[in-house]
Amino acid sequence: MFDFLSQKFSGILSWLKDKGRLEAADIDKALAQVREALIGADVPYELIEDFLANIKNKIVGEELKTKLSPGHVVIKIVHDELLEFLGGKTEFQISFQIPSVVMVLGLQGSGKTTSIAKLAKWVSKEAAKKGKNRRILLASVDFYRPAAVDQLEILSKQVNVDFYRAQSTDPIKAALEIYNYFKSKGYEYLFFDTAGRLHIDEKMMDELKAIDEKINPRYKILVLDSMTGQESLKVAEAFDKSIGFSGALLTKMDSDTRGGAAFAFKYALKKPIYFVGSGEKVEDLDLFLPERMATRILGMGDVLSLIEKAEDSLDKKSQEDLAKKVMGGDFNLEDFSKQLDMMSKMGSIQKIAKYLPGMPNITPEAMQAGEHEAKIFKCIIFSMTPKERQIPKLLDSSRKQRIAKGSGTSVQEINKLLERLQQAKQFAKMFKKFGRGRGRF
Numbered sequence: 001m002f003d004f005l006s007q008k009f010s011g012i013l014s015w016l017k018d019k020g021r022l023e024a025a026d027i028d029k030a031l032a033q034v035r036e037a038l039i040g041a042d043v044p045y046e047l048i049e050d051f052l053a054n055i056k057n058k059i060v061g062e063e064l065k066t067k068l069s070p071g072h073v074v075i076k077i078v079h080d081e082l083l084e085f086l087g088g089k090t091e092f093q094i095s096f097q098i099p100s101v102v103m104v105l106g107l108q109g110s111g112k113t114t115s116i117a118k119l120a121k122w123v124s125k126e127a128a129k130k131g132k133n134r135r136i137l138l139a140s141v142d143f144y145r146p147a148a149v150d151q152l153e154i155l156s157k158q159v160n161v162d163f164y165r166a167q168s169t170d171p172i173k174a175a176l177e178i179y180n181y182f183k184s185k186g187y188e189y190l191f192f193d194t195a196g197r198l199h200i201d202e203k204m205m206d207e208l209k210a211i212d213e214k215i216n217p218r219y220k221i222l223v224l225d226s227m228t229g230q231e232s233l234k235v236a237e238a239f240d241k242s243i244g245f246s247g248a249l250l251t252k253m254d255s256d257t258r259g260g261a262a263f264a265f266k267y268a269l270k271k272p273i274y275f276v277g278s279g280e281k282v283e284d285l286d287l288f289l290p291e292r293m294a295t296r297i298l299g300m301g302d303v304l305s306l307i308e309k310a311e312d313s314l315d316k317k318s319q320e321d322l323a324k325k326v327m328g329g330d331f332n333l334e335d336f337s338k339q340l341d342m343m344s345k346m347g348s349i350q351k352i353a354k355y356l357p358g359m360p361n362i363t364p365e366a367m368q369a370g371e372h373e374a375k376i377f378k379c380i381i382f383s384m385t386p387k388e389r390q391i392p393k394l395l396d397s398s399r400k401q402r403i404a405k406g407s408g409t410s411v412q413e414i415n416k417l418l419e420r421l422q423q424a425k426q427f428a429k430m431f432k433k434f435g436r437g438r439g440r441f
């Protein structure tokens, strides 16, 4: 997400970074580019003017009192203002109180049902980190779309939590029935799915209000499709006016959607965005962290998110073993092969790359090529003797030819692998450094 903004801001950064002195014309040029980026991203006009006016004032004030280079001053101010709009420096971390009913609202197809499964998984995972096991129930009153309730039942199995099917098919009666079941069975959480409508209408809002009263939710989460751009602000405002909600979950941030929805939401409603959905799978949910997002918009990449993902999906011990080897300098092809395995566990390279600095311009084709390359490398490593994997220097040209034949690859590809081994050493070193000094770039 924010790809469009990201490119624009990176562009601004690249020419400003090296500026020793900043002329008035430079500031104007930078601001014009920021404006263009925001307009392109569907951010409401008044917000843009507000944003720019603030930046300009601060640049002028700041330039007089700081020893930083003017280029850096502008970059810092743009970053800080951006951060302010996105929610400020404090990271908002929701932890659902026990017991809680969490009601999910939103338009049709925004991602409510999928997000419920993601939330249930997230809550169980967080509890498991503390050695706890939460009693979670999922239920739905979407009787309008055929199979909507079945969809939630299937998802509940995927995330390994309980599901209850109400006997009544009247949404309001069913809501009460579900709530009573939740209470009587002593569940800690009820994630409650509602029906979406194509447009906001009074009947829909009235029904939601009646349900709201029956189940008394501690949290009402508005699910917003980030691909709907400016329109999403109208949706959020309408829900807020009629039934109200505690915060939002922005879905489909993995698409090449523009950043306007998040900007507009934070600016106009000043409510938290709890989570962002970043894919169709149940694990594709991340906390919305303003600092990381601002950094990412500015093209620095979201290295912290990447590290967190890695930590979640990789087993700690093998990570540490690998890190030790790297630090000890004896990182070999055996380890490289393990590293390739870890990368595939973390998700596709395409996904990982989104979090890395300087990667936004890499095309999907290039990414696919990268994944293809990883497969070839594994074939090559597989065809080597254990000794060769340990000491790649043993590979002379005749061995390379044999291995190429044995693995259906070429000597060039083997040479490329050896080159990549060197690069991987660098990557692993960097990785370890970031892992230690969390929060520093």
Ligand SMILES: Nc1nc2c(ncn2[C@@H]2O[C@H](COP(=O)(O)OP(=O)(O)OP(=O)(O)O)[C@@H](O)[C@H]2O)c(=O)[nH]1
Pocket: 106, 107, 108, 109, 110, 111, 112, 113, 114, 115, 142, 145, 148, 195, 196, 197, 250, 251, 252, 253, 254, 255, 276, 277, 278, 279, 280, 284
């Ligand atoms: N790429 C991507 N797809 C998503 C995300 N969240 C949901 N989807 C997809 O969006 C589509 C609609 O998701 P649902 O969860 O069924 O949406 P809903 O709001 O429950 O829809 P209705 O019940 O019909 O109102 C599905 O194909 C999901 O897989 C996301 O974060 N990223």
Ligand SMILES: [Mg+2]
Pocket: 112, 113, 114, 142, 148, 193, 194, 196
């Ligand atoms: Mg649904």
